[in-house]
Amino acid sequence: MRLLTYFTAFALVGLLVAAPTSNDEDDEKVLVTPEFYIKDLVEYKAEHDIVKLVVPLNALNFDETESSSEWDEIVSKFLVFFVEADVQPDGSRVDQGLYVLKDGKAKKILDNGRDAAAAAADDSKKVFFGAKDGLYKYNLETNSADKYGPITDSIIAMDMERLSEVIYILTEDRDVYKVTYNGERKEKLDDVVKPKQFVVDFGENLYFFSDDKVPYVRTVDGVKKIEGLPVATGTVTLFKPPFFLDNGAPVIINNKVYLMYSNGSSEATDFEFQPKAIPTALAPEATLVQYYAYDKKIYEYNILALIISSLVEEITDFLKKQATEINNFASKETNLKRKLQPSEKSPKIKSHA
Template sequence: MRVLLVCLAGLLVCLKTADSHSLPQKDYETDSSKHDITIPLNDTSGNNSSSVPDNSNGIFDSNTTTFIARSVTRVGKKESMGIYAHKNGKVKKILEGSMAVSPWSSKSRAYLGNKDGIYVYDTETEKLEKYGNLSDNVIGIAKENRTDDLYILTEDHVVYKVTEEGTKKIKVNEAEHAERIALDWDDNLYYIGANNQPYVVASDGAKKIEGLPANSTPTLISRPPITIEHGAWFISGQQAYIIYPNATSELYVFNDQEKLEYEKRNRAVQAIFLQVRDQTEE
């Protein structure tokens, strides 16, 4: 059975502009005093861990598992309401108090970060289990493309590489004061620093990504959700960029087919958005 795993990595937005440089715009309102839902952007299918995803067959069929992290903002502070899994038209909460899911997985497993360590969720059996023996408060998590090793970001903004099935962690000293982390398809590590600037971790230390607009504010950093073989996906405002392991960047221009895919994806996501909201407010 083909398993298509969709992992959250930021707000999914829909196309309302003819500007091919711009990201799609949101077509729903978010009231900061009410529930705020982070919607999936990344997806992959099949079992070939070296392949770039192909969205041509649609992303929300009966074999798709979609993860949605829900939060509520109270007095200007975002509080987690947990992670939900949507499959076969049904929604269920799988982990309380968590906001971190590993984006992109080629297998039927997703890794989730929580305040007491790492969990793994099997999308076929729909079972959640503790992964390894770490007890860190994990606020960000990413899985390597070629191996089962993970990178985690802890509450105190330290990055670790996690190996040996979650039993060993190694501090990534080059990634200082990280706010978010991401891997590209070649397993290069990127992070957003305390100054809101993106960096790539190279063999000779962390390097600031060049070529981005001054004072750019990151909305999202992740593996590319489209067929780009090298580099990571960086969004600032409504503009998408590809950032590369040599610390350069370039503006990404959407083609017509990609715009159609975003429109189709947005319609499917909105239906899930409403289902989660209605179910959790009952």
């Protein structure tokens, strides 16, 4: 079981890094199957599908002023925000609320919440929510949500820039707006045409898919098509990149993971999902702790802990085997010495000067 956990962790690390496909034909591809979702790693069981996972990378989860350096203690404090919904056969959703997972317990904080976002590298503890009636802000003291600004648009998705309180929202009319000035001002992005989903990378570039299922990226130089990706025949899933990837975003197309870059290029990776193993939501942005939603459950992969645990077990097994061999060798040496020692009844030989 532990070895399976070990390999699962490494598979998900590979998915996280999204390494480009190697030219070496001997390199092994990674196929994620339902067996990769291990029961021991379940953090939460829901009554509905989990359609969004968000792990804030700001001081809410990574407070540099805290004195504790124990990784397990840091991870145990992680706040994870997630959205539940009933997904219909046509792909539409019936909202079931936005939740926060805190200290291992889940609490619904917004009945009509649909998405969450936080700046990734600032010292604040701010998290914002998109809901059917506008924007909300996380209240850490009360573990609840407060209305943010006068916007009343029906928001279906949102994201934020890395170092500022600039929020991008996708409305139910499938228009994208840039929200600034504490939620007081919104500016429509006319060059982002009718996206179905979008994500902002850590270089402030916006990636989106429209009705034609063609991927685009919006940078300071305008909008360009992402080249090199296959035609999407099934679902497309954009998700937040790991924090060290500045100008790129991962995407799942036809069950395979690709990397899109802000210059309009793309690369395939060595990772693919079985159709029945595609997560309903995923959050690998924190890198060493990753969250995946599958079959109405949230799985936490603490990569560092899994690796250390596996290494400790392997070292322990190795030492046990070595201890057995050492004991056997020691026993043989002891028996040999006993055979070579002179008997107490044997006459002593006198030496002559």
